[in-house]
Amino acid sequence: MAKNTKSVAAKTDPRLSERDFERIARALAEPRRVDILKAIGSKDTPTPCAALLEVQKVSPATMSHHLKELETACLIDVVRDGRCVNLSLRRDVLQAYLDRLAKI
């Protein structure tokens, strides 16, 4: 997982590779993942995975799958804290994606 994370540059002004760009587009193509992003982005503090499960009606396995997709697309940061996992939105990456699309 670290392999793909590295393909996006540092937190400020990330340059998206073609692969990053495609991954982000595919990640955003699933409404459920957009909902998850919205939930994560609505708070300033990292969102616990468990909190997402209370809102989204999916199994933990499915949630884990979606979170991995979002992480692979570099759209979220994933930080483990004991048993819990906290998610935060990478607004810089989202913005980089929007900037790229706007150039069409």
Place this chain on the structure above:
Amino acid sequence: MAKNTKSVAAKTDPRLSERDFERIARALAEPRRVDILKAIGSKDTPTPCAALLEVQKVSPATMSHHLKELETACLIDVVRDGRCVNLSLRRDVLQAYLDRLAKI
């Protein structure tokens, strides 16, 4: 096809329904369709379908399929002129999608 086209408001400041939003996201998830959009958007004048086929290495059937997806997502306007079909990018819809994503 007209049914879905109507769900997007007039050319200025289109309001995207949830369905529109999801359709656009799915349309953009396919790199080939993004390439097609780029080609269409790179000119100020409508792009003939045949011109796209010269660049994109897909069969006419596949091209037709992708164009339909883009049209259904309201991302392009399709105008028939005799035997030819001319495509133009709906920048207002693309921008509406970007605006919506930026609110996450």
Place this chain on the structure above:
DNA sequence: CACATAGTTCGATGGTTATCATAATATCGA
């Protein structure tokens, strides 16, 4: 009318993926 040209539709095929149940892993508290 006969033929060519430009796209579309249909059906089939192979690949991708969303979903879940179950099992596994990891961490914390008693």
Place this chain on the structure above:
DNA sequence: TCGATATTATGATAACCATCGAACTATGTG
């Protein structure tokens, strides 16, 4: 250490979708 909690990995299933060839429609040209 034992059991509970949180998440992840695995394997299976079903739905979705990109692609193409072949048949079809519509339009222009001789």
